Amino acid sequence: MRESIIQVENLKKNYGAVEALRGVSFNVEEGEVFGFLGPNGAGKTTTVEILEGLRQPDSGRVSVCGMDPQRAGDAYKQIIGGVLQSTSLPEKIKVHEALELFSSFYHRRRSLPDLLKRFGLEEKRNAFYSQLSGGQKQRLALAMALLNEPRVLFFDEPTAGLDPQVRREIYEIMQELRTEKKTILLTTHYIEEAERLCDRVAIVDAGKVIATGTPRELKQKSAGTTRMEVKLAKPEQADVLGKLEGATDCRPFDGYFVVHSSAVPKTIVALVKHLEATGNELAGLEIATPSLEDVFIELTGRRLRD
Amino acid sequence: MRVALALTAARLRLVVRNRTFLFFTLAMPMAYMFFGWMIIQRSGREVIPYLLASVAALTVAGTLWGISLQLVMFREQGILRRFRMAPVGAAPMLLSSIFSNYVMLLPTILIQYAFARWVFHMSVFGNLWGVLFLVTLGSITFASMGLIIASVTNSMQETQVICQIVWMLFMFLSGATIPLPFLPKFIQVGALFLPATYLVTGFQRVMIGNQSVFTLGPNIVSLVSSAVLAFLLSQQLFRWDPEEKVTRRAKLWAVSILIPFLLVGLWEVHSGKLRTDAGVDYRTVMQRPVPVENKPQ
Numbered sequence: 330m331r332e333s334i335i336q337v338e339n340l341k342k343n344y345g346a347v348e349a350l351r352g353v354s355f356n357v358e359e360g361e362v363f364g365f366l367g368p369n370g371a372g373k374t375t376t377v378e379i380l381e382g383l384r385q386p387d388s389g390r391v392s393v394c395g396m397d398p399q400r401a402g403d404a405y406k407q408i409i410g411g412v413l414q415s416t417s418l419p420e421k422i423k424v425h426e427a428l429e430l431f432s433s434f435y436h437r438r439r440s441l442p443d444l445l446k447r448f449g450l451e452e453k454r455n456a457f458y459s460q461l462s463g464g465q466k467q468r469l470a471l472a473m474a475l476l477n478e479p480r481v482l483f484f485d486e487p488t489a490g491l492d493p494q495v496r497r498e499i500y501e502i503m504q505e506l507r508t509e510k511k512t513i514l515l516t517t518h519y520i521e522e523a524e525r526l527c528d529r530v531a532i533v534d535a536g537k538v539i540a541t542g543t544p545r546e547l548k549q550k551s552a553g554t555t556r557m558e559v560k561l562a563k564p565e566q567a568d569v570l571g572k573l574e575g576a577t578d579c580r581p582f583d584g585y586f587v588v589h590s591s592a593v594p595k596t597i598v599a600l601v602k603h604l605e606a607t608g609n610e611l612a613g614l615e616i617a618t619p620s621l622e623d624v625f626i627e628l629t630g631r632r633l634r635d
Numbered sequence: 636m637r638v639a640l641a642l643t644a645a646r647l648r649l650v651v652r653n654r655t656f657l658f659f660t661l662a663m664p665m666a667y668m669f670f671g672w673m674i675i676q677r678s679g680r681e682v683i684p685y686l687l688a689s690v691a692a693l694t695v696a697g698t699l700w701g702i703s704l705q706l707v708m709f710r711e712q713g714i715l716r717r718f719r720m721a722p723v724g725a726a727p728m729l730l731s732s733i734f735s736n737y738v739m740l741l742p743t744i745l746i747q748y749a750f751a752r753w754v755f756h757m758s759v760f761g762n763l764w765g766v767l768f769l770v771t772l773g774s775i776t777f778a779s780m781g782l783i784i785a786s787v788t789n790s791m792q793e794t795q796v797i798c799q800i801v802w803m804l805f806m807f808l809s810g811a812t813i814p815l816p817f818l819p820k821f822i823q824v825g826a827l828f829l830p831a832t833y834l835v836t837g838f839q840r841v842m843i844g845n846q847s848v849f850t851l852g853p854n855i856v857s858l859v860s861s862a863v864l865a866f867l868l869s870q871q872l873f874r875w876d877p878e879e880k881v882t883r884r885a886k887l888w889a890v891s892i893l894i895p896f897l898l899v900g901l902w903e904v905h906s907g908k909l910r911t912d913a914g915v916d917y918r919t920v921m922q923r924p925v926p927v928e929n930k931p932q
Contacts, residue, residue: 381720383716383719383720383875383876402722403722403724406720406721406722406723407722409720410720411720413713413716413717413720415713415716416713416714416716416717416720417712417713417714417717418714418717419649419709419714421648421649421652421653422645422648422649426645426648430641430642430645431721433637433638433641434638434641434721434722434723435721435722473717
């Protein structure tokens with residue numbers, strides 16, 4: 330049986346009294362885009378930075394392309410690429426100079442004109458880094474990640490803080506990389522990003538992987554239910570709504586109730602009857618198919634961006 | 636070495652685009668030389684080599700400012716983290732700081748010489764090979780000290796405070812601004828433990844006394860040993876990430892770069908040679924005796 334290109338077993342890391350990672354384990358296959366989905370502080374960046382060789386784990390085993398990132402040194406850096414969450418370049422370095430400089434560190438090098446063209450940076454090749462927009466800086470970061478034709482790419486929240494237009498541009502680039510069968514580990518707290526770009530997703534929370542699977546599989550874990558967001562005029566107990574006909578679960582959320590139902594028409598009828606009986610009124614109702622966010626809420630009781 | 640040279644070339648490009656750096660490297664020493672000349676011009680043109688020796692020493696010693704601040708800024712801005720993702724080790728990164736600094740120093744010292752020659756009509760040039768040697772050695776030593784400061788400080792503010800303290804000591808107690816023979820005796824003794832004193836008196840010896848660097852035993856020993864120690868230590872203490880905080884133990888290790896100066900200082904207190912030489916150079920250019928109460932015993 331073929332070995333996974335990334336293997337992580339029982340990874341633990343503490344920052345003082347804070348347990349950042351509490352036994353993270355997962356595998357990534359070659360050519361796969363693997364998403365690490367979770368809220369801020371879940372341990373996504375710590376995990377990726379350990380995989381990149383930038384941090385030392387307290388315990389656990391990590392193997393990327395058969396190498397230990399903490400021990401393999403430059404040989405390992407030659408075969409990986411990445412976009413860090415918080416990084417920068419000197420303000421007065423030009424785009425082509427940055428690419429040339431970083432390219433000179435590697436044995437395998439991509440053609441720089443091709444990279445400039447592919448990432449739409451040809452016109453900006455002589456611009457200083459400080460003159461680039463947020464999107465252009467991120468495109469440059471992506472181009473730099475590909476300079477050495479890496480076997481494995483690590484993208485740590487590559488679209489965080491970018492406006493929707495730029496985010497879509499980055500998605501297109503990542504879709505291309507996906508079709509090229511690049512192995513990518515992508516951390517994100519955007520549901521859309523994970524659903525759209527990833528072959529498989531690990532949902533992480535509080536330093537632990539709480540579910541793994543394809544986006545479809547994870548959504549099916551929502552037991553084939555439909556998500557209903559119910560807003561009532563007067564207060565109500567969640568467990569009462571959870572016992573309505575067809576309802577499988579109900580949680581209060583931001584002033585409304587998230588009800589999962591396996592028989593929506595029956596649940597709605599039961600809800601209306603219940604409201605009439607208790608003198609309450611419906612202030613709002615939305616029905617949606619379950620998303621990864623629902624899976625996350627079901628598993629943790631919290632929203633991703635809480 | 637290939638990586639260090641690539642980084643050096645990149646950093647040189649960044650330096651020549653940095654107006655603040657150019658101002659402090661090129662314009663400030665000229666201003667200092669000009670004001671120095673205003674103060675002591677009555678002593679005649681003979682004082683110019685003395686003044687130039689001080690300016691050159693301060694320019695070389697001042698490299699610890701630029702190097703430490705740039706490295707800390709790179710770390711705070713997350714620039715070093717990006718380099719760490721690539722196959723770039725601490726040694727090439729630190730070497731590139733030293734190399735780029737040295738390459739910038741050479742034309743700076745040349746311009747200072749040209750300024751002294753064409754503006755102040757300096758006619759004595761001293762031992763130019765000796766000057767080149769001291770610029771090279773001094774830049775490595777003080778740049779390495781700058782790397783140490785960058786390694787043991789956690790923020791730009793902290794770096795600036797430490798550089799300021801170190802710089803003030805160098806500027807006023809090493810003989811660079813106030814001639815060593817003019818300082819009270821107890822300060823003269825204290826100056827023997829300062830790295831900058833060995834650079835300043837070294838420059839004075841080769842520029843005024845036209846001495847060979849082979850006559851500067853204690854100066855060379857202290858600067859070389861300190862440079863080696865500081866570079867090795869800075870490699871060990873180097874931090875790529877702003878989140879990695881420096882430990883108290885690391886700070887204690889950093890202080891060990893002063894050991895060569897402590898040992899040479901003790902030897903100089905005993906021998907009195909450096910202070911005697913400083914007095915000779917002073918008398919040569921000022922054509923006036925050293926104040927009696929400050930003469931070494």
